[in-house]
Amino acid sequence: MTASDAARREERNRAVAAAVADIRAIERDHGVTADGLARMKRRLLELTKRADLFPEADFPPPEGGAEFPAHVYRIAEDDDHRFALYVQSALGALDTPAHNHTTWAVIAGIHGDELNRFWERTADGGVAETGRRVVRAGTAVAFLPDELHSIHVGPGNRVVNFHMYGLALDRLHEREYFRDDDGSWRNFPAQQGIIEARG
Numbered sequence: 001m002t003a004s005d006a007a008r009r010e011e012r013n014r015a016v017a018a019a020v021a022d023i024r025a026i027e028r029d030h031g032v033t034a035d036g037l038a039r040m041k042r043r044l045l046e047l048t049k050r051a052d053l054f055p056e057a058d059f060p061p062p063e064g065g066a067e068f069p070a071h072v073y074r075i076a077e078d079d080d081h082r083f084a085l086y087v088q089s090a091l092g093a094l095d096t097p098a099h100n101h102t103t104w105a106v107i108a109g110i111h112g113d114e115l116n117r118f119w120e121r122t123a124d125g126g127v128a129e130t131g132r133r134v135v136r137a138g139t140a141v142a143f144l145p146d147e148l149h150s151i152h153v154g155p156g157n158r159v160v161n162f163h164m165y166g167l168a169l170d171r172l173h174e175r176e177y178f179r180d181d182d183g184s185w186r187n188f189p190a191q192q193g194i195i196e197a198r199g
């Protein structure tokens with residue numbers, strides 16, 4: 001590791017800690033509400049302005065042909081597993097089914113295009129699309145615990161972005177996703193294989 005790598009890592013740790021501290025305060029003061037989430041989005045977008053601290057070389061995607069075409073790097077998480085912040089580094093194609101999170105979620109773009117499709121549950125137990133937004137540098141999306149989205153990255157596309165959750169992804173055991181092929185809701189298992197990248 002060169003001196004400039006070490007300096008970048010130190011500055012990254014400081015910037016991440018400051019953002020997480022602000023987001024903790026936002027949740028405390030504004031709750032898990034549309035207003036609270038809008039404020040969290042703005043704060044996470046502020047962190048994306050320091051893209052220089054999150055170079056792609058520090059957060060490489062999986063080798064081609066990986067089963068899940070994204071690596072999830074943990075860059076912050078409280079001792080009680082709350083306020084978990086990740087860098088997700090994908091090399092598409094990546095398509096997830098519609099799913100909820102059972103905690104709040106914020107995604108903010110650093111590099112590349114990640115299409116988010118928004119869904120709502122229908123009376124007959126299915127899902128209907130309610131909108132879509134491309135997350136890229138300067139844009140963010142946020143979800144209340146029961147809100148649904150799906151994520152899509154085109155073939156060969158590189159995407160690096162922040163994913164932040166009220167509770168760590170490997171602790172979310174009750175998420176649900178919708179299966180298009182048989183129209184059923186299934187358990188979305190807690191995330192495996194998160195790469196430790198703190199400190």
Ligand SMILES: [Fe+2]
Nearest residue numbers: 099101105149
């Ligand atoms: Fe999600």
